[in-house]
Structure formats: structure tokens, C-alpha cells
Amino acid sequence: MSLLEVKNLHTYFETRRGVVKAVNGISFSLEQGKTLGIVGESGSGKSQTAMSILQLFQKNQRIVDGTITFDGKVLSDMSKKELFGIRGNDISMIFQEPMTSLNPVFTVEYQIVEALLIHQDMNKKEAKQRAHDLMDAVKIPNPKRVLKQFPHQLSGGMSQRVMIAMALACNPKLLIADEPTTALDVIIQAEILKLMDELKDKFDTSILFITHDLGVISKMADDVIVMHGGKIVESGPIRRIFKHATHPYTKRLMAAFLKTDIRQNKESASLDFFSAENEVFDFREFKNEGVADPHWVQIGDNHFVAATLI
Template sequence: MEDNKNLVEVKNLEVSFFTYAGEVKAVRGISYNLKPGEVMGIVGESGSGKSVSSYGLMGIIPEPGKVIGGQILFEGRDVTAMSEKELLKIRGKDISMIFQDPMTSLNPLFTIGNQIEESLRKHTSLDKDQRQKRMVELLTLVGINQPEKRLKQYPHEFSGGMRQRVMIAMALACDPKLLIADEPTTALDVTIQAQILELLKELKDKIHMGIVFITHDLGVVSDICDSISVMYAGTIVESGSSDQIFYEPRHPYTWGLLASVPKIDTDEHQRLIPIEGNPVDLINPPKGCPFAPRCKHCMKICIDQAPPQCQVGEGHMAACWLPVKEAREEEE
């Protein structure tokens, strides 16, 4: 695929979970594009819809969840319209995912080698010796020593960081065009976290794959992402380049996220500033801005009407009434 063409196009995606309590509107009309070799970060609090939106790319939204609107185009093909048979052909081959918890994602009853080999058997024509060679290459690539010995071991014999590296090796086994990394550095110490981020950057450049990087840690996305989408209550409230989000944020929710991140140059007794209040109820989301109940800059229009996506810079969008108000004041 040419670099100027989009690898992924998400258009007005809507995902709901139909529970006994009611319809949980987990993703409410998000749109974004991703080019080959680009890393896009999706950040936000737990429950904002980050992981659910990305599960749609793999066609693995769990029951009782369902895509109720929009499209997910991968290389021009609509993933939401594919049959299970068609999805099985691209899962693990063209699109791979590093799941959030490697201990629950790895099967404790099978060796590491058996689990990595599964996708190679399914998606490649390699014979047994070639598959063995490829598995050794993968473990070496992700920085695991004595790979021949490690392939015969079970997940409980690995540390948390090594299990995460195994998950990365499994995801990269067939050189995917798109990698979805769902909080791949959660619960890892900062040294291992830095090693995994460096590894992903190297692999992205080596095989030129697109990466959707899901996290709640803004410190992580600043290091690896080209662009960032900030999600809140199932919507994208701000999107732009990494520099724009960090140095020119325009949405109050983004301001709150940045203010809650520890900084090296602050006084040791200075407290972090949390975002007050609780996330909205997605069974009955508000008709106006979802962040309005927690926003210090809330206006009457914020409660009554959902804000439009406003362009606040080149390639920089924010769903907020404040830029609209500022633009009108400048015109006057």
C-alpha cells in the first residue's frame, strides 16, 4: 500500500452493549485515519471506549456488544461487513493485537513455542524447521535470551516483562500491516516499559507497520506517537499531532489529563491536580457535551447542545464550545 493512502479509516463508528440495565453506548460516533508506518495514540480514562473501538478493527467485540453504525475500513475493505471466515484470514496475519494482560492472554497449559507457532501454521506455508527458525528469530528480536530453551517453557516460568515480550513476538509473527497495542506497558516497571517502547519504535521502522497505541499514560504516548486522539465518554474530544496535544491543547479534558501528570520540575510538596467528578453514565449520556458536568469552563450551551468538531489548528480538532466562542469574539 502507498504511504499516501490510509491503512485504516474509521468512519462515525458506534458500538453499544445491550445489557439487562439498558443499552450502554460505549462508542458514540468516532472517526480517524491511520497511514502505513504511523503511530496513533488513543488516550483517556478507563471506560472511555478506547479498547472497545479497537476491538472493532479485529472484529472481536465481545457479547453483548455490537457495532450499530459506521464503518471500519482496512485497506479499503469494510471490516464490519466481513464474515467470520474472512476475519479469520486477516486476524494474526494482516492485523495483530497485543492484549492488555499477558498472563490472562497466554494459555497456561501450552508452551510459549506452541502458542507462537499457531499463527505461523495457520497463515504461512513454512514447514516445521522453518517455523522453528522463525520463532527463534522472533524471541531474539524482542530481546529474550536463550530462545531455543524458552520456546519449551510455560508462561508461569516468565516474568511480567518477558510475558509481554512474548505477546509482542506472537503479534509480530506474520509481519502484520497493523498492530493494535492495548496498554502494552501497564504494570511494568519503567525500565522494561522504556525497552518495550524502544522495541516497538524499531519494529515499526523495520517492517513499516501502522500502530494503534491505547493507553491512559500520557508519558508513554509522548515518546512513541505521531498523532493522538483523546477519548472521553465514547467520543473523540480532541485530536492532533503529538506536539499539538502536549503544547497547544484546546479541550478542558485534555488540560485536566495533562495537569494530573507528575512533572520533574515541580516542587516536591506540590499536589497533583485531579479531574473532579465522575465519568458520565453511558446508558443515559447527556445531550450536551459529555464533559460539561466536570468542566470548570462549562457554559449554558455546553449542557444543551453537543459541541461540533472545530478545527483549532492544521490537522488539530477539538469538540468544544470554547474555540467557537473565541472565534466569534475575534470576529466581533
């Protein structure tokens, strides 16, 4: 049985201009100990998918349809109190910008210890020792000093290591990483990605990794789903997607990926939907009368694509 299973999820925003279908009928699953990547441009619905799993909603946002099942429990039917016991305990999240996620007025130690006292059966002494052990696990030098520091005293890479430590504090079964390395330089980014991969095996944690960076996905994920306009347009094993991308949108993402061969003379790939030379595949904006919505077609081992003509 899958650790996480999402079926026909619809998450909408109510705005003055009408309904925004941020997530519009997606389904996927994630196995224990595996990493699933979600890739797509800004506004494709990646982050809102993560927020839907934890139900961290704004006032004008709600799940309209679909079910989210985690470890045999239907999250989408849970009360706020029940979800509070899941968040941070069984499911943790690493956000895009660590400096906005850490509380600036409390030390690193206080913030980790507080989470442990809330979710784990520990006294303060045990929680402090656990915090120290977590600092060691994420390879922070001089953990005693860092634990006593405030967030503004940490570098970007150090802040993200602290966020990872906090996310792993309660040994979660699922770790959701929403663009966790976007604000970091490439060297620190590589270190953080390597660390996350090592910790996944050490803690036997499944990871839902959200990014727009195909290079990151290629290093981290076992499988990948490609999102566009609130829908999944292609999904499959990471190696097969990279070798046999089929959907026009996936192909454009691949073509837009920076190449190291400076001798190329080809024009940069465009994601401009209104360009006459590009394929039309925006399901919402270009839906024609009498044309069926794209349906799932299997084109390989666990490789599916949304299509009308294939």
C-alpha cells in the same frame, strides 16, 4: 490512502439497565508506518475501539453504525470467516496482561508455531525457524531455552516480549497495542517501548497504541486522539497537543500528569466532573435542552477539538 479508516463508529452494549454507548460516533484514520495514540481514562472507550476494529465482541455487544476500512477492505461488512483471515495475519494485537493472553499449558514455541501454521504457508520446520528468528528480533536471550518454556516460567517483561513476537509473527500491517506496558515496572516498560519503536521501523508496521499514560504516548505516537465518554474530544499531532491542549478534558489530563518539580505548591488537578470549580464537559450527563452537540473545530494544522463555544 489511509491504512485504517474509522468513520462514525458506534459500538453499544445491551444490558439489563439499558444501552451502554461504549463508542459513540468516532472517526479517525491511521497512515502506513505511523503510530496513532488513543488516550483517556478507564471507561472512555479506548479498548472497545480496538475490539470493534477486530470485532472481538461479547454476546451483548454490536456495531450499531459506522464503517471500519482496513487496507481498502471494509471490515465492518465481513463475515466471521473473512475476519478470521485478517486477525493475527494482517492485524495483530498485544493485550494488557500477557499472562492471561498466553496459554499456560503449551510452550512458547508451540503457540508461535501454531499461529504460523494457521496463517502462513509454512511447514513445521520453517515455522520453528521463524519462531527462533522472532525471539532474536525481540531481543530475548537464549531463545532456544525460552521457546521450550511455559508461560509461568517467564518474567513479566519476558512474557511481553513473547507476546510482541507472536503479534509480529505474520508480519502484520497493523499492530494494536492495548496498554502493553501497564503491568511492568518503569525500567522494563522503557525497554519494551524502545523495542516496539525499533520493530515498527524494521517491519514497516503501523501501530494503534492505547493507553492512559501521557508519558508513554509522548514517546511512541506521531498523532494522538483524546477520548472521553465514548467520544473523541481532541485530536492532532502529538507535539501540538502537548503544547496547545484546548479541550477542558485534555487540559485536565495534562495537569494530572506527574511533574518532577517537587517545589510545586499547586493542588493536584481533578477530573471530578461534579466539582463546582471544574468545567462541565461530559456530553451525555450534562446535555442541556436547546444546546447543540459539540462539533469539530480546526484550531491548527491537523488539530481538531470538539466544542460548542470555540
